Amino acid sequence: MDWTALSLSLALAGWTLAILLPLAVVAGRWLASTRSRSRPWLEALTALPLVLPPTVVGFYLLVALGAQSPLGDAFARAFGAPLAFSFAGLVVASVIVNIPFAVQPLQRAFGAIPHEVREAAQCCGLSRWQAFLRIELPLAWPGVLSATVLTFAHTLGEFGVVLMVGGSIPGETKTIAIAIYDRVQAFDTGAAGTMALALLVVSFATVALSFVLSERWLGGARR
Amino acid sequence: MNLSLAIGHDAPPLDLDVVLPAGEIVAVVGPSGSGKTSLLRAVAGLMRPRRGRIALDGDVWLDAARGVSKPTRERPIGYVSQHYGLFPHLSALANVACSLTHLPPRERHARARACLELAHVAGLDDRLPRELSGGQQQRVAMARALAREPRLLLLDEPFSSVDRSTRKRLYVELKRLHAELAATVLLVTHDLDEAALLATHLCLIQRGRIVQHGAAGDVLTRPSTVAAARLLDLPNLFTGTVEGGGAGSRLRWGPHVLEAPAAAAFAPGADVAWTILPTRVLLHRVDRPSRGESENPVGATIADLVTLGDDVIARLVPDGLPDDRLHLKVSLHVARRNGLAPGRAVAVSLLADAIVPLASD
Structure with missing residues (x-):
């Protein structure tokens, strides 16, 4: 059992969530309410990682994060280390790959809030921030939960993009999914099986927890 | 003391210029799609007309020519929409308290309770909207709208979702509340009988234009145009x-x-x-x-x-x-x-x- 790989995967999922979730809340709410003509294009853009092969996404990210790119160059100057094949680069890649998993549930949740309820918040004299915190965010809670679970579970299981952008550097970019692949390549099916089981248990626990919370919320709503 | 409305808008079409008396129940009556709700939304600031001026007793809420448009939250209004728009995750008390964020937190609940009592729904403080009947929901929405002590109460077909007996009780409640609070009430309805029962001033609207307005008794018995007579459904x-x-x-x-x-x-x-x-x-x-x-x-x-x-x-x-x-x-x-x-x-x-x-x- 490669505990380092497991903790790296959990750290990657945690960082991805911490960065992506607030941005996804803002983007999901905006996409749910905007009448901008650019909306379908932006929706298509956010959904792109779902339909592109991981190798394609990984290739473009590698190009975008590499030392020759402005981003990679700026990062290397600021931190003295390259972005590609580093944990930081992996976080950037993971955030981008997970955009559809975070934004889409939140967009649907904010879109499901009745127009009348949003307008009632304005008529009650609530500021935008008060209306968001007291009315919209609590009502979009199932979406926040879905986005969290999907992003977390997908990050744990992500393989192709991680391999392309991070390679397989132990303690830096070797996540548990890569470690399983490594062990299988080395015919160490025992270790691969243990790690696969660990990943399965963690993923199942995460998804089950989301269903329990969702049921509790919906149960409260039905009572 | 008056509510001055001059509104021009293309979609939905609105083209009206009318001065309504303040302190009265004014019914805006017209068929579906006549622009009644759009008029109310424009007054509330939920829709921004392209042209026009809206002022209550000289307090200008909208002046499109000068680029003035007070946001909804700054207009002294209470709004009860057709389906009430109650916050589904909040109790009746918390719904009303949401209108009282201008008060210190300690005072909000006491004031919200007083508003629920005024609307005759005391004792239902902890119920969620889905645990209330249609009539109770309407009363909570009314309590929430009244909590800010609005100068203008906007009611968009507020009685359309309740049964007949509840509706009759709510008519009495509205009359009582209006007498107690002396706010101007703008009531949108397609029901002439309802308008005749409640309103002192009547405003007939069709295709976004005012067909006739005046004292309710006059408008109901003495239409000025063929269109007004048709809107009043006069058979002769x-x-x-x-x-x-x-x-x-x-x-x-x-x-x-x-x-x-x-x-x-x-x-x-x-x-x-x-x-x-x-x-x-x-x-x-x-x-x-x-x-x-x-x-x-x-x-x-x-x-x-x-x-x-x-x-x-x-x-x-x-x-x-x-x-x-x-x-x-x-x-x-x-x-x-x-x-x-x-x-x-x-x-x-x-x-x-x-x-x-x-x-x-």
Whole structure:
């Protein structure tokens, strides 16, 4: 059992969530309410990682994060280390790959809030921030939960993009999914099986927890 | 003290300029799609008209020409939408408290409780909206709208989602609250009976334009145009020719010449549309003639009769006017006593003061 790989995967999922979730809340709410003509294009853009092969996404990210790119160059100057094949680069890649998993549930949740309820918040004299915190965010809670679970579970299981952008550097970019692949390549099916089981248990626990919370919320709503 | 509305908008179409009295219940009545709700939303600031000016007692909320537009949250309004828009995750008390964020947190709940009590829903503080009946939801929405002590209360068909008996109770509640709070109420409804019961001022609207407005009693009994008469669903709509002038003005209607002082406003010889309420057409009693029968007597034959509860609507074919139908409304016992039946000849009087000539649209 490669505990380092497991903790790296959990750290990657945690960082991805911490960065992506607030941005996804803002983007999901905006996409749910905007009448901008650019909306379908932006929706298509956010959904792109779902339909592109991981190798394609990984290739473009590698190009975008590499030392020759402005981003990679700026990062290397600021931190003295390259972005590609580093944990930081992996976080950037993971955030981008997970955009559809975070934004889409939140967009649907904010879109499901009745127009009348949003307008009632304005008529009650609530500021935008008060209306968001007291009315919209609590009502979009199932979406926040879905986005969290999907992003977390997908990050744990992500393989192709991680391999392309991070390679397989132990303690830096070797996540548990890569470690399983490594062990299988080395015919160490025992270790691969243990790690696969660990990943399965963690993923199942995460998804089950989301269903329990969702049921509790919906149960409260039905009572 | 008035609410001044001058609004121009393309989609949905609105083109109106009207000054409404403050402190009264003003009903905005019109068919579906006439712009009633859009008008309310524009006043609330939920829709920004392209052109116009909205002011309550000199406090300007919108002046499109000067780029002034107060956001909804800064307008002193209370708004009850058709489905109430209660916050589904918050209790009745918390819903009302949301309108009180301008108060210190300690005072909010006490004030919210007082508002729920005022709206006669005390004791339901902890219930979520889905645990309340339609009437209770409406009352909580009303309590929430009143909590900010609005100067203008905007009600968008607030009684359309409740049953008849609840609706009647809520009518009484609205009248009571209005008397207590003295706020201006703008009530949107498509129900003329509801408007007649509640409003002191009536505003008829069609295709985004004001067709007629004024004291409710006047508008309901004396429409000014054919469009207004149609909106009021007045069944007696005929055409006549003006004769004479001044106080002795008359209307020629087929072979009948009717005294109609109101026709003085039209040029002699002009063909005008005119109307009369079915309740102002008086049936001559068959057993005992009365003095009123000398006023615009018209002979007619009963085409058909419809009984609606305690009332009977008779459609009459006036003598010499086979294509016109004069509607007469009498109580059931009057219809029985006079033996009204299809095919029977009767005589009626058209009250001269109730004959309303109508301007063309």
